Amino acid sequence: xxxxxxxxxxxxxxxxxxxxxxxxxxxxxxxxxxxxxxxxxxxxxxxxxxxxxxxxxxxxx
Amino acid sequence: xxxxxxxxxxxxxxxxxxxxxxxxxxxxxxxxxxxxxxxxxxxxxxxxxxxxxxxxxxxxx
Amino acid sequence: xxxxxxxxxxxxxxxxxxxxxxxxxxxxxxxxxxxxxxxxxxxxxxxxxxxxxxxxxxxxx
Amino acid sequence: xxxxxxxxxxxxxxxxxxxxxxxxxxxxxxxxxxxxxxxxxxxxxxxxxxxxxxxxxxxxx
Amino acid sequence: xxxxxxxxxxxxxxxxxxxxxxxxxxxxxxxxxxxxxxxxxxxxxxxxxxxxxxxxxxxxx
Amino acid sequence: xxxxxxxxxxxxxxxxxxxxxxxxxxxxxxxxxxxxxxxxxxxxxxxxxxxxxxxxxxxxx
Numbered sequence: 197x198x199x200x201x202x203x204x205x206x207x208x209x210x211x212x213x214x215x216x217x218x219x220x221x222x223x224x225x226x227x228x229x230x231x232x233x234x235x236x237x238x239x240x241x242x243x244x245x246x247x248x249x250x251x252x253x254x255x256x257x
Numbered sequence: 258x259x260x261x262x263x264x265x266x267x268x269x270x271x272x273x274x275x276x277x278x279x280x281x282x283x284x285x286x287x288x289x290x291x292x293x294x295x296x297x298x299x300x301x302x303x304x305x306x307x308x309x310x311x312x313x314x315x316x317x318x
Numbered sequence: 319x320x321x322x323x324x325x326x327x328x329x330x331x332x333x334x335x336x337x338x339x340x341x342x343x344x345x346x347x348x349x350x351x352x353x354x355x356x357x358x359x360x361x362x363x364x365x366x367x368x369x370x371x372x373x374x375x376x377x378x379x
Numbered sequence: 380x381x382x383x384x385x386x387x388x389x390x391x392x393x394x395x396x397x398x399x400x401x402x403x404x405x406x407x408x409x410x411x412x413x414x415x416x417x418x419x420x421x422x423x424x425x426x427x428x429x430x431x432x433x434x435x436x437x438x439x440x
Numbered sequence: 441x442x443x444x445x446x447x448x449x450x451x452x453x454x455x456x457x458x459x460x461x462x463x464x465x466x467x468x469x470x471x472x473x474x475x476x477x478x479x480x481x482x483x484x485x486x487x488x489x490x491x492x493x494x495x496x497x498x499x500x501x
Numbered sequence: 502x503x504x505x506x507x508x509x510x511x512x513x514x515x516x517x518x519x520x521x522x523x524x525x526x527x528x529x530x531x532x533x534x535x536x537x538x539x540x541x542x543x544x545x546x547x548x549x550x551x552x553x554x555x556x557x558x559x560x561x562x
Binding site for chain 6: 454457461462465480
């Protein structure tokens with residue numbers, strides 16, 4: 197409360213995930229006036245055969 | 258915008274995912290009058306131990 | 319099983335939702351070889367102040 | 380209808396998932412007056428590098 | 441952590457939601473060995489024109 | 502791609518949503534090296550009777 201879900205193509209490093217979690221949490225705290233222990237960030241990685249844009253899988257682009 | 262998420266049991270081939278992405282995108286374009294570059298399709302595969310129907314995991318059926 | 323979630327900006331008519339549900343179900347049946355009673359389609363409408371692209375809410379575009 | 384999605388850190392055993400599915404289904408049946416074949420339970424496992432609380436990934440705690 | 445999302449057709453009373461939240465939380469605590477303050481339950485209500493089974497909106501059944 | 506979903510209790514102002522969308526988009530661009538037109542942010546508001554923590558609805562706290 198709040199909970200943030202980030203859906204993206206797999207391949208980001210742990211360091212990138214660490215920064216996403218830290219910096220998105222900071223934004224949510226600052227804008228919604230909650231303390232950081234109220235913020236969860238979940239990252240969902242998708243393989244390139246599981247995400248399509250404009251009807252074409254990223255695996256086929 | 259729109260975004261379509263398809264949740265299903267794992268095991269579909271890439272060709273099936275390719276067709277799902279293509280044909281669902283075509284439906285969404287036609288019905289909602291958007292161009293194809295506005296449509297994302299995400300596929301979420303679940304293992305048989307992570308989906309239950311009527312209280313029983315598919316892994317146990 | 320499968321379950322399809324369509325996220326889009328509010329404002330579509332019931333007839334458009336009816337067609338989306340019918341035609342997406344048909345695609346999923348045909349491509350994944352399940353009978354139609356196994357397919358659920360859920361539509362999630364978002365107000366224009368709840369969806370942003372490129373950092374800008376649709377309400378502000 | 381209803382559909383229950385359980386998001387949690389990976390590492391639960393199949394027996395724990397089996398019990399979650401069975402017991403959550405029983406709760407939903409009892410409280411909402413549906414038969415068990417109307418209830419789906421989906422479990423989503425997240426790795427410790429994909430979930431952060433208070434800005435810190437579980438992988439770093 | 442864990443987080444449970446219950447998707448269902450609108451129309452349940454607050455008392456039913458209260459019981460769902462309480463009893464699902466109890467199941468999750470017992471099965472996964474977490475304390476109750478770690479469990480969130482979110483309920484998502486869908487109108488009958490936003491959920492279809494077997495290709496037909498509940499609004500049309 | 503990426504897509505960010507923010508789930509929170511209803512009651513935030515449009516200005517808060519505007520800032521969330523803008524600042525989360527900036528974080529995602531900077532950390533994952535994508536241009537801003539690739540980032541979508543969706544906000545999901547929940548009423549206080551649809552979110553429970555520790556087994557108790559926010560409506561009852």
